[in-house]
Amino acid sequence: MLIADSNQLPEALAILYRNAGPVTRRRALKKASAFLQAENKKRIKANVEPDGSPMAARLPFEKKGQRRFAYTNEQGRRSIRTVRGAEHGAYYEGFDEKTKSLRRFRLDRMREAKPTKKSLRMFPQFWKFVERRSAGNEEVGFYEHKAARAREYQNGAGYIPRELLGISAADVEAIKRILLDELTENTGMH
Numbered sequence: 592m593l594i595a596d597s598n599q600l601p602e603a604l605a606i607l608y609r610n611a612g613p614v615t616r617r618r619a620l621k622k623a624s625a626f627l628q629a630e631n632k633k634r635i636k637a638n639v640e641p642d643g644s645p646m647a648a649r650l651p652f653e654k655k656g657q658r659r660f661a662y663t664n665e666q667g668r669r670s671i672r673t674v675r676g677a678e679h680g681a682y683y684e685g686f687d688e689k690t691k692s693l694r695r696f697r698l699d700r701m702r703e704a705k706p707t708k709k710s711l712r713m714f715p716q717f718w719k720f721v722e723r724r725s726a727g728n729e730e731v732g733f734y735e736h737k738a739a740r741a742r743e744y745q746n747g748a749g750y751i752p753r754e755l756l757g758i759s760a761a762d763v764e765a766i767k768r769i770l771l772d773e774l775t776e777n778t779g780m781h
Contacts, residue, residue: 604767607774619773623766624729628721631731631756635718641757661704662696671704672696732756
């Protein structure tokens with residue numbers, strides 16, 4: 592949440608803010624929150640925490656009794672298969688998710704599938720839900736049903752804690768610059 596008060600802003604900027612009209616203040620906060628929203632979206636999409644460190648790696652996805660592997664068939668073609676089943680002698684038998692049928696795979700033609708770069712990303716779609724709202728002050732965050740899931744990730748309830756939203760030192764400087772530009776532009780000091 593962006594709040595412009597004398598604790599967060601340098602004294603000169605706080606004076607400019609207090610002397611600006613309500614429309615100018617609102618416009619300045621709106622630009623700053625739009626910047627903050629864009630920066631947080633970029634960070635979440637890149638799986639980087641606000642301090643610049645990478646987010647904790649995603650835990651491997653495994654359902655009980657399900658196995659994901661690379662398989663080479665008789666013609667030498669390779670494919671990734673996800674199968675619920677069990678080993679029976681020299682074969683792995685089970686329900687193949689790709690063909691939606693019961694299949695039998697030779698164990699000597701199976702190898703563990705390497706995770707793809709896309710499957711390792713923690714939040715491939717979550718960045719889209721970072722919203723900006725104006726309720727007296729400008730706020731950037733997750734809202735409604737996405738807020739509960741974001742809180743789980745942020746606090747680590749059942750997950751490895753990952754900081755989704757935040758303000759880095761570079762963001763603070765950029766916000767100060769945005770506020771200064773907006774406030775001086777409309778007071779004729781620019």
